[in-house]
Amino acid sequence: MSTVNVMAREIAAKIVFYGPGLSGKTTTLKRIYETVKPSLRGELMTLPTEADRTLFFDFLPVRVERVGDYALRLALYTVPGQVFYNATRKLVLQGSDGVVFVADSNPGAQDANRESMANLEENLAEQGIALDSFPLVIQFNKRDLGNAVPVAQMRALLNKRNVPDFETIAMSGDGVLDAMKAMIRLVIKDLRARKIVPPSKPRPSAPTPSLSKDSGASLESQVQEHLVQAPAPEPAAPPHGKPALGPVAALAPAALIDPARVAEMYFAQGDFEGCVRTCLETLQRGLAFAGESSIAHQSFLLGLNGRDVLDAYTRSQRGASNIDDASFALFVLAQLFVRLTQAGLPSPEQ
Numbered sequence: 001m002s003t004v005n006v007m008a009r010e011i012a013a014k015i016v017f018y019g020p021g022l023s024g025k026t027t028t029l030k031r032i033y034e035t036v037k038p039s040l041r042g043e044l045m046t047l048p049t050e051a052d053r054t055l056f057f058d059f060l061p062v063r064v065e066r067v068g069d070y071a072l073r074l075a076l077y078t079v080p081g082q083v084f085y086n087a088t089r090k091l092v093l094q095g096s097d098g099v100v101f102v103a104d105s106n107p108g109a110q111d112a113n114r115e116s117m118a119n120l121e122e123n124l125a126e127q128g129i130a131l132d133s134f135p136l137v138i139q140f141n142k143r144d145l146g147n148a149v150p151v152a153q154m155r156a157l158l159n160k161r162n163v164p165d166f167e168t169i170a171m172s173g174d175g176v177l178d179a180m181k182a183m184i185r186l187v188i189k190d191l192r193a194r195k196i197v198p199p200s201k202p203r204p205s206a207p208t209p210s211l212s213k214d215s216g217a218s219l220e221s222q223v224q225e226h227l228v229q230a231p232a233p234e235p236a237a238p239p240h241g242k243p244a245l246g247p248v249a250a251l252a253p254a255a256l257i258d259p260a261r262v263a264e265m266y267f268a269q270g271d272f273e274g275c276v277r278t279c280l281e282t283l284q285r286g287l288a289f290a291g292e293s294s295i296a297h298q299s300f301l302l303g304l305n306g307r308d309v310l311d312a313y314t315r316s317q318r319g320a321s322n323i324d325d326a327s328f329a330l331f332v333l334a335q336l337f338v339r340l341t342q343a344g345l346p347s348p349e350q
C-alpha cells in the first residue's frame with residue numbers, strides 16, 4: 001500500500017513480482033539490483049532455501065529521485081512461486097500497489113503459468129481487489145530457451161486483459177527494466193487516479209540522476225515526464241479515509257501495526273537510527289508473543305532465521321545506522337510478522 005509523507009515529500013509504493021516457481025522472479029530482482037546506482041538502492045535481501053528457492057520473499061528498496069517535487073521510494077518484493085507457499089504469497093501481496101507477473105516460456109511450465117495467474121487473481125480478490133483494475137504487467141521470461149513457447153500463444157493464455165507485456169531474459173537482464181518502467185508508470189497513474197499522489201511542480205533545473213544504464217531514457221526521467229504531463233491531481237488523501245500502511249506495517253499483527261508504521265516513517269524521513277531503534281523494540285515485543293525466554297529461543301520457536309535476528313542486533317549496536325541497516329531491520333521485522341501470522345500469534349486473548 002502506498003504511503004505519502006508530505007513532510008518529507010516522499011511517496012512509497014510496493015511492487016510485487018509474482019509467478020510460478022522457478023519462472024525467474026528472484027533473478028529479475030537481482031538484475032534490477034545490479035542496474036540501479038548503489039546510492040539509490042538499499043540492500044538486496046533474499047531468503048532462499050538451500051536449493052535457492054525463495055522461502056519467504058526477496059526484498060529490494062529502491063529510490064527513484066525527483067518525481068516532480070517528490071522522491072519516489074519503491075519496495076520491490078518477490079513471492080515464493082511454489083504452490084504450497086500460498087499463505088506467504090497472500091501476506092506479501094497485502095498492500096501492494098502493482099504486480100509484475102513473471103511467466104516461464106518453458107513449454108512444460110504453461111499449466112503452472114496459468115494456475116499462478118489464477119492464484120494471483122484469487123488472492124487479490126480475497127483482499128477485495130479486482131485484477132482487471134489493478135496495475136499489472138507481464139514478463140514472458142526465459143526467451144533465450146531454444147524451445148520457448150511462441151509469444152502469441154503465451155499472450156493468449158495469460159494476457160486476456162491486454163496489459164503491457166514484455167519478452168525478457170532475466171539471466172542477462174534483457175527487457176527487465178522495460179517491464180519495470182511500465183510497472184512504475186501504471187502504479188503512478190493508479191496513485192493519481194486514487195488521488196494519493198500529491199500535486200507536483202516541475203523543476204526544470206532539478207538534476208536527473210540515472211537509474212538505468214542507458215542515460216538517454218533513465219527510469220526516473222521517464223517517471224518524471226509522466227508526472228509532469230499528467231493533469232494536476234487533487235490534494236493528497238488516504239484511500240477510503242484510512243491512513244495508508246507501508247509494506248512492513250501491512251504485514252504486522254494488529255498490536256504491532258503502530259510501531260511498525262513509526263519505523264517506516266523514520267525510514268521515509270531518512271532517520272535510519274530511529275528506524276533501527278524502533279524496529280528492534282518492535283522485534284522484541286513481537287518475539288515476546290512466543291513466550292518469555294531468550295531472544296535466541298524465541299526466534300527458534302517462531303522459526304525465524306536466527307542469523308538475521310542476530311545481525312539486526314549486531315548492526316544496531318555498531319551505531320551510526322545507515323539505510324542498509326534500516327532496510328535490514330525492517331526486513332527482519334517483516335520476517336517476524338510473517339512467522340507470527342503463520343503461528344497464529346498473538347492469539348485473540350493476547
Ligand SMILES: Nc1nc2c(ncn2[C@@H]2O[C@H](COP(=O)(O)OP(=O)(O)OP(=O)(O)O)[C@@H](O)[C@H]2O)c(=O)[nH]1
Pocket residue numbers: 019020021022023024025026027028052053054055078079080081082141142143144145168169170171172
Ligand atoms: N534460461 C533462462 N533461465 C533463467 C532465466 N531467468 C531465470 N532463470 C533460471 O531459472 C531458475 C529459477 O530462477 P529464480 O529466479 O530463482 O526463480 P523464482 O521465480 O524466484 O523461483 P521461486 O523462488 O522458487 O518461486 C534459475 O536456475 C535461474 O538461473 C532466463 O531468462 N533464462
Ligand SMILES: [Mg+2]
Pocket residue numbers: 025026027053054078079080081
Ligand atoms: Mg525466488
